[in-house]
Amino acid sequence: MPVKEKTNALSTHEVINQVPVLENYNLYEVDPLLKELPLPDDARQRLCDFGARLGSSEYIRAGVLANEYPPVLSTHDRYGQRADTVEFHPAYHQMFSAGMGFGVHCLPWTTDEPSAESHLERAAGHYMLSQIEAGVGCPLTMTFAGVPALQRYAPEEIKSVWIPKLTAKVYDHRFLPVEQKTGATMGMAMTEKQGGSDVRANTTQATHLEGDYYSLRGHKWFCSAPMCDAFLTLAQAEGGLTCFFVPRFKPDGSKNSLRVVRLKNKLGNKSNASSEIEYEDTWAVRVGEEGRGVPTIIEMVNHTRLDCVIGSAALMRAALTQALHHVNHRMAFGSVLIEQPLMINVLADLCLEMEAAWLMIQRLCRAYGQGHADPQERAFARLATAVAKFWVCKRCPQMVVECLECLGGNGYTEDFPLARIFRESPLLSVWEGSGNVISLDILRSFQKEPESLDAFLSEVSQSEHVTKQSLQAKIVQLAQPFSARRLAQSLAVHWQMQLMEQSTTPGACEAFARSRLEEPGGVFGLQAKVEDCRAIVNRFISSFS
Ligand SMILES: Cc1cc2nc3c(=O)[nH]c(=O)nc-3n(C[C@H](O)[C@H](O)[C@H](O)COP(=O)(O)OP(=O)(O)OC[C@H]3O[C@@H](n4cnc5c(N)ncnc54)[C@H](O)[C@@H]3O)c2cc1C
Structure with missing residues (x-):
């Protein structure tokens, strides 16, 4: 990965052992999970191009500026008339334009029927964009999520005028009538x-x-x-x-x-x-x-919840990238951090968390892409979205904090991206159903849409590590408001276990089973087998120089 060397001669001391600036890298190329996506070549190429653009020093800087110069509201114009407009820094427009140009707000809606592939390509694009600037994700998501609700429920006069504009890959921020x-x-x-x-x-x-x-x-x-x-x-x-x-x-x-x-x-x-x-x-x-009102807007909320999972995973990946880059260069006690056993343990655990979160997204994209034609997939998406929303959004701040610590003191300063990522990290758990509310929603789905639980259980119990009976017993034990979080966590971790059985990372499945099911602990870095950890980290670090 190209990095910028800094000059190190100062009059009082020599600057040594600070890591090179991380820029001009390709977000797609450094991510083994993205490179393995089951997508056609043209989609991979688009993702690769987008990843290169977002990782350029220009876009990284734009992500910083968009946040350093926050939006300004004009309630009135200079003549005292109401204006109600918001002015943004050009860097914000640049990021928004990149997102719309890729189709983060519309990809699945630009073909005759949404497909698993278009959802996945879009998810990967959103995941990369939000690593560099997360704020534009909010309106991009709401635009994406609004379309199916309008499609299903809005009068024809709204649909015919608005849907073509909402699905255009053009960013037009002028304050004008839609026509x-x-x-x-x-x-x-x-x-x-x-x-x-x-x-x-x-x-x-x-x-x-x-x-x-x-x-x-x-x-x-x-x-x-x-x-x-x-x-x-x-x-x-x-x-x-x-x-x-x-x-x-x-x-x-x-x-x-x-x-x-x-x-x-x-x-x-x-x-x-x-x-x-x-x-x-x-x-x-x-x-x-x-x-x-609620059943109507829920059509939109289901899609915004999907994006809460993607947005949280993006922050996890942004933080992990910074951590991997840092430990790959920083020396302590005579050797580079990436070679030190306890750091390998922490990093491997973080990589596992990342992979499990991403595999949930990949599976959800298939469910969203096929749900319109397949009731089983639609039922699966109903419960699985809530489970993933609860879990990935809750894990995100914990993971970001651990990545921040990998950078030591630098991680805690505003000069490095971790501070911004950290402040962003709790948000998507609050939004679109806070932790308790989403856990209670899982219970509600059991009552109102029991087919969603059937679909979820038959899939998750395909795991070698989980039986349908044991999951059902947990549900019977925990399906009440007081223990709804324990239930949500249990469903999430068992589902992730089933997904991790498909992991191509050597040792990842066993390490996940040990650390998440057999001997779950409270912090990252409690893995038991150093060989597994080395293999996991090697896979994630291999594209870093
Ligand atoms: C940055 C940001 C942007 C936002 N943008 C939008 C937006 O564009 N549009 C929009 O509509 N909203 C938006 N929101 C609002 C957000 O969706 C709400 O804050 C969220 O839904 C929680 O609602 P509340 O703040 O009223 O908290 P409350 O509903 O009062 O909940 C407070 C706490 O109580 C918990 N709780 C609630 N009910 C129960 C229960 N029965 N049992 C146990 N615990 C419970 C919740 O989980 C939460 O932790 C935004 C919020 C933020 C922070």
Whole structure:
């Protein structure tokens, strides 16, 4: 991997044993999991090109700048009229444009029928993009996830105008009516002050105007990427909680009343504008039936949850790349860190975690790609998405912290990427169903869609390490709210075990079984066999120079 050497002669001392800058590398080429994807050559080539571009010093710098210069809200223009626009650093636009150019927001929707391959290619593209800049992932994901919900539930007049713009591989960030734009983006606004998980508590009111048209009045406490061209939102109509489509412009071309009150001051995710908004006489189009707001928007939420898994895995991989690079160069106590047995133990454990998370994504992509034609795959996706969302998002911050520690003190400073990755790492667990809520959702799926549990169990019990009876016994023991997290963890780890049996990394399956099922521990680096660890690390480090 090409790295930049630094000059080392200072007047007071010589700079030695600092690792070279990691830039101008190919994110695809350094990742053995990506290089083995079951994809056709043209898709691999696109991923390879995208990986090279994202790993260039130019894009790495853009990822930094997009976060160092966060978005700025203009509530009013200079004449005192409401503006409600957000201005971003050019680096943010550059990253967004790269994502849309690749099709992170649309790849599966650009063919007649979504396929496992198009989902996988998209997932891999998203995974690489978010390693360099995670903030643009939010609106790209919401745009991606909004399309199937519109496709299924929106009136024809919305579908025919909006879907071609939402699936165009063009980033057009001008604040204009959709008809005048070459590409469009979409957000989602559900969370209110009095409750985000329990959206039934939403107080925003929808008054019927005529046909599918309504007027909204109320607020949303979180609305990320308010510069999007339209939003799916929830409000109380006469028939109950209902899903609505809210464009930034009304059909006559005038600005719709959507007030962006302020931007959130967040722990991380700095490049992404997350806002509080208000609706007053806001023009909206009903999507789905009155009173069916949650089932309608769930179509979108399932896809955003998939992306929470991909986004968390991306942060894990970004952190792992930094850790591998560092230990490959840094010396301590007379030898390079990568050769020291205890460091090998930690790194191998991190690589195992990475592979298990990625294999979940790969399997989910197949389920999403085939789910429209295969009820078994659709049922599998329902439960498996929630299980993966819980587990990968929870493991992400733990893994990032351990990678950060591999860099020692440098890892804890703002001069290295780990600090930004660390601040980003808890977010996707909060979003789209926080840890408890997603665990309870797993229980709900047992009741409401028992076929999802059947599909999940028959697949996971194909493992040599798991029997259907033992899993069923665990479910009987743990399927209650108090122990829903233990259940979610158990389902996740057993599923990962089954997936790791397909791993081509020598020793990985046995090491995973020992450390995750037989003698699970509390921290990374508790592996028992040094030979297995060496083989695992060798596979992941082989593309690093
Ligand atoms: C950066 C950022 C961007 C966001 N962007 C958006 C956006 O664009 N659109 C949008 O709609 N929302 C957005 N959100 C909001 C996010 O989805 C909510 O914060 C989340 O759903 C939790 O809702 P809440 O904050 O109201 O917490 P609450 O619902 O009050 O939950 C608080 C805690 O209680 C737990 N809990 C809830 N119910 C139960 C229960 N029955 N049993 C046990 N525990 C429970 C939850 O797991 C959570 O840990 C964003 C949040 C962040 C941080």
